[in-house]
Amino acid sequence: MDFSKNILETIGNTPLVKLNKIVAEIDALVLAKVETFNPGNSVKDRMAVKMIEDAEADGRLKPGGTIIEGTSGNTGMGLALVAIIKGYKLICVISDKQSKEKMDILRAVGAKVVVCPTDVEPTDPRSYYSVSKRLAEETPNSWYVNQYDNLSNSLAHYEQTGPEIWKQTDGKITHFVVGVGTGGTISGVGKYLKEKNPNIKIWGIDTYGSVFKKYHETGIFDENEIYSYITEGIGEDILPKNVDFSLIDGFTKVTDKDAAVYTRKIALEEAIFVGNSAGACIKGLLQLKDQFKPDDVVVVLFHDSGSRYVGKMFNDDWMRERGFLEENITKAEDVIKDHIDKELIVVRTEELVSHAIERMRKYKISQIPVVDINGFVGSVDETDLFRSYVADKNVAEKPIKDVMGKPFPIVKLGTPIEEVSKLFSKENDAVLIDLGNGQHHIITKYDIIGSIK
Template identity: 85%
Template structure:
């Protein structure tokens, strides 16, 4: 009989899959190391188990103890599997930008989940780094994993992932590309592969809002590079000890939008249902296509499963809210389709300025068409009202007709976006769309900006 004694024995030996359609313009053999075949559905199972076993061996983790770690979700899942099999408790500290699926999965496998804000400095007491350390200090018989600086992370990939890639490519791999977060995967694989063949090129994929690329190229840790981003699992606002920059030949950066779009492309074009960092990885590979030749064997690692991003990347509303969906916007009708069901807010010439201000505040808008019995006769916007207030503090009690500007231009549903854009300028803040049957809707500068891809 062939069976594993427990789930931990099934970690590793993930398949290598040739990419076809999405890499059709690359003149090289491109292979994906698909890590969601691990039992915890990510590459982090490897290093999680290694870190636990090394901590057991040197006494840092004692029987019945509590494992504590800050995680974007995947390391937490790997630690949870180890904790279940080996009899430990687990506390996972996670940021609020991580997907709900990750949080729910961690709870499902017995972890206590502590959620921290994303947009704080690493040394802020509310950050998930700081909270993890504090919990470890306060919890008896606990062990703080610290995957960023725990070099067992790199060692796991040196012992497992690197050798698997070498064997699966029969030693013919020429390039290895992977998203970089803690740095354990890229550094461990790079160390092994370069020992086998120093000419193998190692490329890290970074995200905008992270410090890795600039630090590699200049040696400067630029805090101006650090800002919030959507992509999960890669990029950092710190320099983890597991990132061995000497072994990395270079970095390429990928936007949040491209990461999301290419994650979907992998599912639709290759049948690979992967997570957002894998979208970053394949887009990074495509950006590096000039580095590859016809005899090259390029390996890209896909970190985790798309099942953890169903409510995000694979949710049309989430994608559309962030402008990630590639909807074609060519005419006025396209600009208003997301809010066409909302009624047009108007104000009458004889109403008071205070009425317009109340309406702006209630509906959170910046401009309003003005009407009388004959139709549209003017407009007011917050700039007009502010200037009127500066000139006369009693303006709130004046009728709208005394402060209104020119009426907004009116266009048809089929008017090209380019023509609509030209009508919006510093003197004219909006355009009205004729819907027919005496109904109209409004296009603002905000709608035009949201249409930019």
């Protein structure tokens, strides 16, 4: 009988799959190492087992102990599988930018999940780096994994992933392309492949808000490059010990939007349902297309499953809110389609300024049309009201007609967005669209900016 003794024995030997439509403009053979076939649905299963086994061997992790780790979700899943089989407790510290699906999955496999804010410095006591270390100090019989600096991480890929890729390509691989987070995959695979053939090029995919690319090119750790970003699983605001920059030939950066858009494209064009970093890898691959020749064999690694992003990149509303959904915006009504059914908030000429201020606060808006019995006769915006208040502290009790500006321009349904944009100026921050039947809606600068691709 052919069976595995437990689920951990099914880790590895993931398939290499030829990519077709999505890489049509690349003149080379492009193969995807699809790591979702691991039981925890990600590449992180490999290093989770290796790190735990090494910690057991040298006594850092003792029977019945508690494993503690800061994770973007996938490492936590891999650790959870091992913890279940080997009888350990697990605490996963995760940042709040990670998908709800990742948090729910970790809880489903028995992990305690501690959520920390994303937009704080690594040294901040609230960061998931700091919280992980603190919990490890406070928890009896615990072991802090520290996947960033734990070299068993890259060793797992040197011993497993690299040899698999070499064997599957019959040694013909010329380029390896992968997203870089902890650095374990790119460094472990890169080390093995370059030992086999020093001419193999190793390319890292980075994201905007991360320090890797500039540091690799200049040796400068530029804190000005660090800011929050949406893309999950790649990029860092630290320099993990697992990132061996000497093995990496270059980096290319991919925007949050491109990573999200190409994550969806992989599913639609290749029928491979993978996660956010895979989308970044494919867009990065396309950015690097001039690096490849017809006889090249390019391997790109897909880290994890798309099931962990169904509430994010695979959700139209989430994509639309961030301006990531590729929609055809050509007419005035296109830019307000998400809120065109909402009532137009107005204020009347004889109402007090305080009424307008109250409505701005209640509905979180900055501009309001002014009406009388004849229709639209003026407008007020928060900037004008602020200036009026500075000049006269009693302005709140004055009628709107005393402080209102010119009425907003009105356009018809079907007006090209280019014509609408021309109506905005320093003196005018909004445009009204006539929906017919006496109904109107407002288009703001924010709506126009949100429609920019």
